[in-house]
Amino acid sequence: MPSEAVLEFWFEFASTYSYVAAMRIEGLCRDAGVELVWKPFLLGPIFALQGWDTSHFNLNPRRGAYMWRDMERLTDKFGLPWRRPSEFPRNTIVPARVACAVAGEPWCGDFVRRVYVANFGLDAAIDRRDVVAQILTELGHDAAAILARAESPEWKPVLRANTERATELGIFGAPNCVVGTELFWGEESLEDAIAWALSRAAGG
């Protein structure tokens, strides 16, 4: 008997390619009948494992120059707002902790997309608590209560646990889709990951 198709989306709010993927993944999963699980994590500790103290897009100017041009093309292709952020990468611990605490809420996707558009469409300082609070308020939620929940003893450790799990899964960048233990890296692999989830659920 087929089981339910499930896909984990592992993302970092500072990651440019995660932005493009995060804006698309929920609709793609819904259309395909695949359950989506939001998995926020931090790239900093993963980059440190690879000997980097910042994004490789900063460390490698040739690679970085390509990424910024590619983002112009990709956001144009998918009709997404784009403004190159004045700070890159931003510290994302505040919104990432909130995303961990609301990952099971039906409006988590709305929050995730708002944060990404703030960072990459509006050049807003998503590292700041007041900026994240405003997003929550605009979505109709009690921002103070949710920020308190995100930093509570119950929820605060989830971001670190997610990041440790990301390390175990072999993650080295973002975004990623994970189906079981099968890892798909990059915004261009969303469709392959969804196909894998469907095939696996069908017993393939």
Next chain:
Amino acid sequence: MPSEAVLEFWFEFASTYSYVAAMRIEGLCRDAGVELVWKPFLLGPIFALQGWDTSHFNLNPRRGAYMWRDMERLTDKFGLPWRRPSEFPRNTIVPARVACAVAGEPWCGDFVRRVYVANFGLDAAIDRRDVVAQILTELGHDAAAILARAESPEWKPVLRANTERATELGIFGAPNCVVGTELFWGEESLEDAIAWALSRAAGG
């Protein structure tokens, strides 16, 4: 008046993702009505610019482990032969010089694909002149004459010139499609590059 759509395919015979792209690009261009120009180059000098003395897949074990698994999936997806090479990356100066010398021949694509299948489907030592000669012979050509042409004063410098041009274009890896000066990196960007070539030719 629309001009002809032209796409340059910049590839390195040692590159795994170039293998997957090289097997597909000629058919995709033919179907789309885009003229394909083969552009062999060497990644070694490009990697050296980034401070690397070998493939980053060897330097970064997390990134490398993902690539080898990804190649299993991609070759399965596209129905391509696959055997993980016992030496990686191989020295590709011999087949790359031949590809430069025959880039204008209608059978260049056949040669390119044979070399890639030898490296990544058969684990053959494509760094060796006799292995390259055998591929040329099997394609019905005078291997000795073509190898002599490839190393003649007229053709031998083309590979270095291509690699210098790749550097100017901002290339940092492989494969790449170049349309005008617009760079598309990665085997998953072939379709975007073809769309760009068509749009540009139409005056878009």
